[in-house]
Amino acid sequence: MEPVVALTNVRFAYGKHEVLEGVSLDVAEGELVVLLGPNGAGKSTLIEQIVGTKRPHAGTVRVLGADPARPDDAWLGRIGVVAQHSRDRGMWNLRMFLSWVGAHYRALGRDVLSPEVAADRVGLGDQLTQRLGQLSGGERRRADLAAALIGVPDLLVLDEPTTGLDPVVKAQVHDVLADEIDRGATIVMTSHDMGEAQRIAQRVVVLSSGRILFDGTPARLRERVGAHAEVTWVDQERRYVHATADPEAFIRSLDLSQVRNLEVTRPNLEDAYIDLLSRQGDDHE
Numbered sequence: 047m048e049p050v051v052a053l054t055n056v057r058f059a060y061g062k063h064e065v066l067e068g069v070s071l072d073v074a075e076g077e078l079v080v081l082l083g084p085n086g087a088g089k090s091t092l093i094e095q096i097v098g099t100k101r102p103h104a105g106t107v108r109v110l111g112a113d114p115a116r117p118d119d120a121w122l123g124r125i126g127v128v129a130q131h132s133r134d135r136g137m138w139n140l141r142m143f144l145s146w147v148g149a150h151y152r153a154l155g156r157d158v159l160s161p162e163v164a165a166d167r168v169g170l171g172d173q174l175t176q177r178l179g180q181l182s183g184g185e186r187r188r189a190d191l192a193a194a195l196i197g198v199p200d201l202l203v204l205d206e207p208t209t210g211l212d213p214v215v216k217a218q219v220h221d222v223l224a225d226e227i228d229r230g231a232t233i234v235m236t237s238h239d240m241g242e243a244q245r246i247a248q249r250v251v252v253l254s255s256g257r258i259l260f261d262g263t264p265a266r267l268r269e270r271v272g273a274h275a276e277v278t279w280v281d282q283e284r285r286y287v288h289a290t291a292d293p294e295a296f297i298r299s300l301d302l303s304q305v306r307n308l309e310v311t312r313p314n315l316e317d318a319y320i321d322l323l324s325r326q327g328d329d330h331e
């Protein structure tokens with residue numbers, strides 16, 4: 047089956063500034079891919095290639111079987127987008143905004159969610175009469191996500207959809223994204239939140255200086271780190287720390303009748319990500 051997103055050797059520059067230096071990436075139907083990378087790595091530029099608002103200077107981009115820079119109506123109806131920055135329509139209330147977006151999708155031949163249902167899904171069901179300009183930053187972000195969901199798209203392309211959300215709301219948005227995957231959608235999103243990537247990504251792609259440094263599961267990225275697990279414990283009021291590649295074996299060697307507050311801390315995705323970027327240049331995947 048053709049991938050939903052297929053980038054082959056994509057290059058893009060702003061003037062002389064090369065931002066994408068030969069990026070190849072396939073995303074299969076039903077995948078949730080989180081694009082990670084430092085500020086300025088080229089993530090948003092890559093997202094713009096996928097949605098067709100920027101065209102590659104070299105290489106090819108195919109999305110949902112077509113060139114996103116030459117979309118037809120059916121194609122436009124199949125994609126839902128959250129851009130990095132919200133378009134300002136401050137005087138509109140949320141219901142007007144979602145009705146307007148819904149009307150666009152309907153005109154493209156889609157069955158659409160009502161503004162009530164879309165707002166409800168992102169926890170803004172009580173805010174339909176609120177002006178966009180009066181929503182908080184996190185609420186405005188969720189309004190954009192509601193708009194992306196309204197046409198029940200096959201592909202969601204989300205640039206930092208959870209930036210600025212509090213942890214509880216963020217977890218609710220993760221549930222929404224999981225529901226979207228369950229109904230068969232494909233999701234490509236960017237994030238700076240390693241906990242989020244760890245929780246929801248089937249696959250993480252780390253972009254740095256316009257190249258892909260890593261492409262694989264979060265578990266695989268964690269395994270890359272040579273760093274050991276840390277075992278800490280208290281024995282006769284003294285606290286001990288021991289770094290080991292095999293914490294289970296080490297714990298078996300302790301006299302557990304004497305040990306209190308035993309904890310094992312394994313390297314997390316953030317450790318692995320920082321390690322990957324710090325070794326950039328001498329250890330590409």
Ligand SMILES: Nc1ncnc2c1ncn2[C@@H]1O[C@H](COP(=O)(O)OP(=O)(O)OP(=O)(O)O)[C@@H](O)[C@H]1O
Binds near residue numbers: 065088090
């Ligand atoms: N319109 C533009 N004109 C010139 N340079 C640009 C433009 N947009 C982005 N850039 C530059 O391209 C590079 C990549 O930007 P991009 O927004 O794709 O990065 P990003 O990975 O999304 O970063 P962030 O995590 O900060 O959002 C940056 O160096 C940025 O300054």
